[in-house]
Amino acid sequence: MLNSVWIIPALPALSFVLVLFFGKRLPKRGAEIAITAVAASFIASCWAAVEWIDRVNAAEHGASIGAFFGKSVMFSGEGGAAVEPVVNSVTWWQNGGIDFGVGTYVDGLTVMMMFVVTLISLLVHIYSTGYMHDDRRYTWYYAGLSLFTASMLTLVVSAGTLQMLVGWELVGLCSFMLIGFWWEERENSRAAIKAFLMTRTGDIGLMIGIIVLFFAVGSFDIAKTNAYALNGASHHDILLVASVCLLIGIMGKSGQFPLHTWLPDAMAGPTPVSALIHAATMVVAGVYLGARLYPVFYEGFSIFNGGINMMALVGGITILVGASLAFVQRDIKKVLAYSTISQLGYMILALGVGAWVAAVFHLFTHAIFKALLFLGAGSVSHGGTHHSFDMREMGGLRKKMPITFWTFIIGSLALAGIFPLAGFWSKDEILVNAGSNGFELFLVVGLAGAFLTAAYMTRCVYLTFFGEYRGHHHPHESERSITTPLVILAGLTIVAGLINAAPLGIEKFTEWVEPTTNFPDLVHAEFDAPLAIISVSIALFAIGVMSYFLFRREESSALKGLTQRNRLARTGYTLLERKYYIDYLYENIIVEGIREPIARAMYWVNQNVIDALVNLVGRSAVRVGRFAYENIDQKGIDRAINASAAEFGVAGGELQRIQSGSVQRYALYIFAAVGAISVALFVLSVA
């Protein structure tokens, strides 16, 4: 299976084509094909995962077993056996003696990503049968989901950076299609265009980074690129330039500050798509790129030095920006979107502080609980408020929608990092590594983020599920196709963290996923009980404080009208409400700033240069035309024609006389002519 993982992206791609062409005629309108394909992909991914784990275990039990089975296993210098990734590639095209290959590069990271992507995608597919049931473009929706999954899987399995770029762009295209799925409303299509353009902005960085690396390494191959970055002979400056460029790409795709503003707007798409974008496809592509080409970043940003580097800084800022903006949102999906931004910040921060495993592990757990939260939000709007996501219309849904409520609570606690749910283990691992690798500043940022996360999720849960119902419908629990994925994801959220629970002595995730070849020697921090207790306490404290204010809102006058009374609070609220004016900066200052002068200049050029030119040409043409009309046409051609016509008139008048109409006169002419010809011939023959 490890040698034929190409089948995993191929299945959804095939399903895309089939659904597109035959979907409408099928009894379930194409959903059955898409679900079957992604389920098959999921099974294949599980199979690949099992084989990979076998391979790792075989390598660990000594070289003898590995050699016995003839696998390419060997000991590395230190720290156990090295497990070679399984690489298969074919030449796509050749140019100038360089092979451009496509292929599959399978290691622990790939296997983990394939598992996550297909799992979330499968659940989203199932969920959508209920959620999207009455949509008019149902078939097209499933085609889009299939292509989205296929693109992400292509990106994940790719063996070269060029192939990765193809998958990356396809993912961007699919997210554009699905964010703007309900394009009838202008706002939605604008959100789709915004998402596409902002990620494209980052993609320029990615492309430049890939090109720089290509010229440095001489190949698009991932293994060679990583080996180049680590071999010591590489130029640090090149790696720095490449990693800055790649980081810009990551910022665009993974919603890092300051290119994060498309992500909340991407909520315009259907909720299952949001779940897919935020959990498994699209946004984690950036983090995956960072993890895949980690040696480049590690060397380029000199992460081993500690202190501050660009990657960690971007991640750290994003955590705080995302988490603080999540406070003022009224739309439940936007709260989750900002929380995704913040959590992606954690992943990038983790990569930036040298906590590779923690970053990838957080990606894994976050995918599960964020999909749960998004699908939960979808369920709330489906059953509770009839397609509204405004939390002002929710409230009191705890009793009406018990399954959604409890699963949402589990997801929220996991997000807040409460022991022993998935989020706790991964977030704690990030924090402890940040501390031990010499990034104390970012440890503090991470803890602050944990506080904010717990607080805004408390607000979100309170507004949605507690208090009085403020909507105008009759809330009821959603149907089975929607709650089943929620329950599955909630179960996974509880157990997923345990595969890398350091204090319990389980570090399977590290063992299975962390590459052992072409990878920097990262120090794995020991589990730090005081820190874990501190972070959980902070989160609990935040939940407690928020709950206190929320539940006693009626009695406590301290908060009521705070923004009216206190100038500082009002300023802060406005700042958050306006999203730190970043969209304002983009739309009004940068876009206007570019558009206005350029537009004006273009207008001037248009009026004074192009129009003048056109007018000149036009007037000259008129003048030439008039001259030609007067002199050539009238005086030359017309006169000649008139003259010849007059001549013919005269000749016709003369000839008219012989047209007597008398048959015998005509016969006479004929005989006369014959006689004349005969005489002429006679004379000629005699002479």
Added chain:
Amino acid sequence: MELNQFLILSAFIFAVGVYGVLARRNGVLVLMSVELMLNAVNLNLIAFSAFNQNINGQIFALFIIAVAAAEVGVGLAIILLIYRNLRSPDLDQVEQLKG
């Protein structure tokens, strides 16, 4: 018999035909004059055929007789229509094509 005798006779008949075509006013007589001209030509052909021991001329004469019969059919039909329209076979009155 001399060949010249036939040729002179033929030329005479032809001349009579030409005169008839040009001078007679009655359409039927004009048509008959056309027949005279055709037969003058036939006489010529047969005479040359007999004197040159070549059958081709006689075959050609037979064709001319057949074509002349058809031509007379068409010609008589035209004359008949002229007569019906103008109440006279007089060709001098047929002047509608005067330019």
